[in-house]
Amino acid sequence: MEYIVVAGGPISHMPRFTEVKKRYPNANWVGVDRGAYHIVEAGIELLQAFGDFDSLSEDERDVLSLHTVKRDVYPREKDRTDLDIALNWVVQQNPTSVTILGATGGRLDHFMVNIHLLTKHDYVKHQIVIEDVNNRVRVEQPGTYCLPNSGRYRYVSFIPLTDVVSGLTLDGFYYPLNDEQIIRTSSLTISNEWKEDKGFFSFTDGILTVIESRD
Numbered sequence: 001m002e003y004i005v006v007a008g009g010p011i012s013h014m015p016r017f018t019e020v021k022k023r024y025p026n027a028n029w030v031g032v033d034r035g036a037y038h039i040v041e042a043g044i045e046l047l048q049a050f051g052d053f054d055s056l057s058e059d060e061r062d063v064l065s066l067h068t069v070k071r072d073v074y075p076r077e078k079d080r081t082d083l084d085i086a087l088n089w090v091v092q093q094n095p096t097s098v099t100i101l102g103a104t105g106g107r108l109d110h111f112m113v114n115i116h117l118l119t120k121h122d123y124v125k126h127q128i129v130i131e132d133v134n135n136r137v138r139v140e141q142p143g144t145y146c147l148p149n150s151g152r153y154r155y156v157s158f159i160p161l162t163d164v165v166s167g168l169t170l171d172g173f174y175y176p177l178n179d180e181q182i183i184r185t186s187s188l189t190i191s192n193e194w195k196e197d198k199g200f201f202s203f204t205d206g207i208l209t210v211i212e213s214r215d
Helices: 017-023 034-041 058-067 082-091 108-117
Strands: 002-006 028-032 048-051 071-073 097-101 128-131 135-140 143-148 155-160 164-171 177-183 198-203 208-213
Touching (some): 002 082, 048 082, 143 208, 155 164
Antiparallel strands (some): 143 198
């Protein structure tokens, strides 16, 4: 089952929910704090909500209560972010894919930790992506991958999350690579583009962030 997780970032940075529903018509929608309110305001069925909901007004919390089948409320003072708590529940449902909206465009500390959350052992083995109006972000372990050119993004960048990513090979992109070692501070693999309908990338060691983007 596919899951859409809507976090509490600015809704102006999220893709239109109607467009997301067209791509994932049977997905379960999960809300995180204000993200849960955005889901019910859009008239979408909300499967589960997580958070302390301190960003909502009393009237907004009342609206959420009327439309939420199940809501897990946590104290404001806790050792994990609301999104981390929600993802922990989602991966236990054995999802086929997870798309996170509302994880960008707001506080930079939240954005950075959201990227690093994808590297957690329990999360990285699942197909989890962060998406906003201009970007699609995924984190990969060593292996060989196919990246189709959906036409929605012009650029694709490959950014190490570890000190080194070894054996990086890119095929089907405008700037190919063959068995290269890329260090974390390198800008070599920024702003590549598809040369064919699909591109292939592989690497042998490290953790790699793959970002599809457009201006």
